[in-house]
Amino acid sequence: MASFVDRVTLYVTGGNGGHGAASIRREKYKPLGGPDGGNGGDGGNVILEVSDQTTSLLDYHHLPHRKAENGTPGLGGDGEGRNGEDVVLPVPIGTVVKEADGSLIADLTEVGTRVVIAEGGRGGLGNAALASRKRKAPGFALKGEPGEERTVILELKSVADVALVGFPSAGKSSLIAAMSAARPKIADYPFTTLVPNLGVVQAGEIRYTIADVPGLIPGASEGKGLGLEFLRHIERSSVIVHVLDAATFEPERDPVSDLKTIEEELAQYRSDLGELEGYVPLGERPRAIVVNKIDIPDGRDMAHMQSEELHAFGWPVFEVSAVTHEGLKELSFALAKMVQDHRDSMPEIEPAPTVLRPQAIGGRERDEVITVRKVSHAGQDLFQVRGRKPERWILQTDFANDEAVGYLADRLSLAGVEDLLAQAGALPGDPVVIGSIEDGVIFDWEPTMETGAELLGPRGSDMRFEGGERLTRRERKARFHERMDAKQAARDELWMDREAGVWTDPDE
Numbered sequence: 001m002a003s004f005v006d007r008v009t010l011y012v013t014g015g016n017g018g019h020g021a022a023s024i025r026r027e028k029y030k031p032l033g034g035p036d037g038g039n040g041g042d043g044g045n046v047i048l049e050v051s052d053q054t055t056s057l058l059d060y061h062h063l064p065h066r067k068a069e070n071g072t073p074g075l076g077g078d079g080e081g082r083n084g085e086d087v088v089l090p091v092p093i094g095t096v097v098k099e100a101d102g103s104l105i106a107d108l109t110e111v112g113t114r115v116v117i118a119e120g121g122r123g124g125l126g127n128a129a130l131a132s133r134k135r136k137a138p139g140f141a142l143k144g145e146p147g148e149e150r151t152v153i154l155e156l157k158s159v160a161d162v163a164l165v166g167f168p169s170a171g172k173s174s175l176i177a178a179m180s181a182a183r184p185k186i187a188d189y190p191f192t193t194l195v196p197n198l199g200v201v202q203a204g205e206i207r208y209t210i211a212d213v214p215g216l217i218p219g220a221s222e223g224k225g226l227g228l229e230f231l232r233h234i235e236r237s238s239v240i241v242h243v244l245d246a247a248t249f250e251p252e253r254d255p256v257s258d259l260k261t262i263e264e265e266l267a268q269y270r271s272d273l274g275e276l277e278g279y280v281p282l283g284e285r286p287r288a289i290v291v292n293k294i295d296i297p298d299g300r301d302m303a304h305m306q307s308e309e310l311h312a313f314g315w316p317v318f319e320v321s322a323v324t325h326e327g328l329k330e331l332s333f334a335l336a337k338m339v340q341d342h343r344d345s346m347p348e349i350e351p352a353p354t355v356l357r358p359q360a361i362g363g364r365e366r367d368e369v370i371t372v373r374k375v376s377h378a379g380q381d382l383f384q385v386r387g388r389k390p391e392r393w394i395l396q397t398d399f400a401n402d403e404a405v406g407y408l409a410d411r412l413s414l415a416g417v418e419d420l421l422a423q424a425g426a427l428p429g430d431p432v433v434i435g436s437i438e439d440g441v442i443f444d445w446e447p448t449m450e451t452g453a454e455l456l457g458p459r460g461s462d463m464r465f466e467g468g469e470r471l472t473r474r475e476r477k478a479r480f481h482e483r484m485d486a487k488q489a490a491r492d493e494l495w496m497d498r499e500a501g502v503w504t505d506p507d508e
């Protein structure tokens with residue numbers, strides 16, 4: 001039976017959106033037949049999907065970088081770009097997905113559950129789609145957005161029903177081998193088991209899984225030995241079984257004192273799954289006690305001698321031998337009953353939605369809110385604009401093309417960014433950053449007076465960017481107030497256009 005890799009860091013990137021095309025139809029005798037640049041295709045997503053065909057995270061250990069396919073660019077002649085293929089990564093049941101900082105993203109327990117962990121960028125609109133009544137033949141297209149890049153942590157907590165804990169060499173792996181078809185490594189030196197083993201037990205009608213963890217020693221909770229690190233593998237198990245060595249040669253050890261030691265270590269364990277609904281701390285799970293190695297005469301004597309003290313813990317006690325299989329059938333059926341009782345007591349789990357896109361996933365602002373605030377950066381006052389849409393628009397803009405920049409200005413104006421800037425006290429010429437200070441685009445604010453469309457000169461240019469006269473701050477202020485009055489009228493006009501369906505905006 002496969003042992004499993006417990007934790008892996010995965011670097012995922014959505015496919016880039018293809019750029020839109022700017023193209024003009026050419027017909028005989030009709031050199032300018034209208035815009036016919038197609039849209040770019042969307043980039044593919046990177047998706048995790050819970051599969052019962054996968055039992056380990058080993059594949060991601062070997063290949064931790066995964067990227068979805070890019071969308072292809074739009075073409076002239078209304079050629080649409082092709083969408084990039086999604087990359088679907090199968091993960092085992094019980095995989096927990098976390099942010100790089102450790103915060104929980106998703107807990108994947110249902111076969112078929114899908115989580116988008118890196119979104120593909122959207123394809124850019126071609127100039128055909130950008131045409132409006134006023135902007136009949138746009139000389140630009142929107143760029144495709146880059147795919148999202150993320151680092152996530154996958155953790156596999158085995159969903160074993162029964163977890164075996166105990167000192168090294170107590171016979172945990174031997175018990176798994178004796179009770180199931182699993183063949184873990186067994187040897188007479190401590191820490192033979194380095195990663196947990198998992199076996200499937202069939203007891204009459206009931207089937208359950210059983211897992212061991214590397215041996216625990218005193219001080220495990222302070223990092224001694226290997227064991228505590230692996231307790232998270234058994235965090236979902238319904239029953240915890242103490243495996244006690246009745247025939248240890250170490251003079252200071254015996255089953256009762258070993259049991260107490262392990263209980264103390266379990267009590268120290270602090271789970272980070274505690275935040276999940278229905279989580280029961282390890283120390284409160286049902287228990288059973290297994291006294292092993294009674295095939296050895298000294299072991300059998302010891303088991304009998306301590307029987308009363310062991311029963312006093314209040315948990316069922318089994319005396320067994322993993323070597324001769326004595327007592328194993330009884331143990332196997334008793335564990336099956338405990339597992340079944342636990343299963344019966346579980347509340348009905350609501351089926352998980354097939355596609356999960358939790359807020360945390362994507363890392364971007366999901367809501368429609370746009371904020372503007374004055375910030376100070378490197379001794380300079382800046383007006384910072386944040387919001388999903390304006391930041392997205394920046395990514396779509398080809399800043400080498402003035403007409404494209406004019407289109408961006410119109411979008412920002414229409415979304416109310418200009419009003420917000422004015423409210424925040426920005427004056428024409430003040431620096432404005434859209435997005436984060438580090439990655440955002442910074443420019444001097446030139447409020448739009450008209451919708452931009454009237455100002456269009458030759459394709460690819462925008463008259464607002466011609467001339468480039470430098471004005472004093474006082475002049476700018478006066479001119480700004482004039483513009484603000486004219487602006488409302490311009491905006492009303494734009495709205496009428498839009499209501500009439502001539503305005504095209506991918507976000508609306």
Ligand SMILES: Nc1nc2c(ncn2[C@@H]2O[C@H](COP(=O)(O)OP(=O)(O)OP(=O)(O)O)[C@@H](O)[C@H]2O)c(=O)[nH]1
Nearest residue numbers: 168169170171172173174187188191192193215322
């Ligand atoms: N005589 C006897 N020996 C046993 C029995 N069970 C296990 N052993 C022996 O004890 C030694 C340790 O057994 P393992 O199953 O590897 O012990 P473990 O608890 O998995 O040990 P770690 O993986 O190191 O934590 C091996 O030499 C086994 O052959 C038993 O019932 N009787």
Ligand SMILES: [Mg+2]
Nearest residue numbers: 172173192193
């Ligand atoms: Mg072992």
